[in-house]
Amino acid sequence: MVNSCLHLELGLVEYGEAFRFQKALASARQENRIPDLFITLEHPPVLTLGRRANRANLLVSEELLSREGVALHQSTRGGDITYHGPGQLVGYPILSLRPLRLGAADYVHGLERVIIDVLGEMGLEGRQDPDYIGVWVGDEKVAAIGVAVSGGVTIHGFALNVNSNLDHFRLINPCGITDKGVTSLTRLLKRSITVEEIRPIVTRSFARLFGMEMVPISLAELGALGVDF
Numbered sequence: 001m002v003n004s005c006l007h008l009e010l011g012l013v014e015y016g017e018a019f020r021f022q023k024a025l026a027s028a029r030q031e032n033r034i035p036d037l038f039i040t041l042e043h044p045p046v047l048t049l050g051r052r053a054n055r056a057n058l059l060v061s062e063e064l065l066s067r068e069g070v071a072l073h074q075s076t077r078g079g080d081i082t083y084h085g086p087g088q089l090v091g092y093p094i095l096s097l098r099p100l101r102l103g104a105a106d107y108v109h110g111l112e113r114v115i116i117d118v119l120g121e122m123g124l125e126g127r128q129d130p131d132y133i134g135v136w137v138g139d140e141k142v143a144a145i146g147v148a149v150s151g152g153v154t155i156h157g158f159a160l161n162v163n164s165n166l167d168h169f170r171l172i173n174p175c176g177i178t179d180k181g182v183t184s185l186t187r188l189l190k191r192s193i194t195v196e197e198i199r200p201i202v203t204r205s206f207a208r209l210f211g212m213e214m215v216p217i218s219l220a221e222l223g224a225l226g227v228d229f
Contacts, residue, residue: 003036003099005212007203008222010041012086015048015073022155025094028227030151038206038214039092040199043084045168046071050079050146057081057173070168077146077156079133080176087163087184089195089202095154100210104149108133110209111158115143117205118160118198124188132177135160140183144175160202162186162195 013021018041028034047058047070057080058072065072070085084090097107112128115135119126119142126135126142135143143160161184169182185193207214 002211002213004215005036005038005095005207005210006034006217006222007214008037008039008217008219009199010039010219012044013041015043015046015071015084018043018092019073019075022092022094024227026150026153026155028225029094029096029153034222034225034227036096036212037094037217038203039094040203041090041092042086042088042195043090044071045069045083045085045165046073047081047083047172048073048075048077049081050075050077051148052078053080054176055081057176058171059173060171065171068168068171070171075146075156076148078148079144079146081172082144082146082159082175083164083168083172084159085165085168087161087165087186087195089160089162089198090157091160091202091206092157093154093206095210096152097149097154098152104147107149107154108145108147111145111147112143114202114205114209115158115160117209118201121201121205122185122189124185132175132180134175136180137183137188140181141174141177142183142185142188160185160198162193162198
């Protein structure tokens with residue numbers, strides 16, 4: 001059986017606002033007031049600290065971050081520290097895992113396979129790493145994944161470097177990893193790739209691998225469903 005999943009396309013959204021939005025939607029999903037939902041967006045420059053983050057992996061002072069225009073947020077997702085910014089496609093699935101018959105680990109590996117599938121469509125060979133969550137091309141990470149599950153419903157998700165400012169990753173040990181690099185689709189393909197070019201490919205891959213039919217929805221239509229955000 002194919003499940004319906006709403007798809008909400010947003011532009012540049014501040015991290016804290018997106019987090020509040022996700023929590024409201026997750027609550028609505030737990031109460032079965034909305035179906036599954038897949039949000040795609042970008043963030044202004046921000047570093048986020050996961051639940052197990054070691055602040056030693058932040059390599060600069062908060063004063064320098066302020067001068068660089070990079071925000072810093074604590075997050076409830078798993079993992080260590082990571083970077084989000086323009087040119088990076090962020091996906092936040094709000095899914096009820098029980099109907100999908102998925103555990104948290106299966107779900108995370110499913111997100112990895114979504115990105116690997118997208119890379120394959122772009123002519124790139126992505127891979128999972130036995131030691132680290134995320135998606136890699138060679139020894140360089142192209143997508144980070146960090147999720148949280150509450151009441152059987154997911155929040156947070158993945159971040160795919162499309163045309164990201166890779167210099168900002170030098171502010172941190174990305175995901176606490178010091179012996180591997182970070183890359184982007186633009187660098188790997190040696191041509192400019194945009195988020196808008198990649199978004200429909202990611203959405204199709206997500207729908208295919210999770211067995212879903214994507215239904216576009218606007219913010220106004222979502223608000224009409226009674227979600228308070």
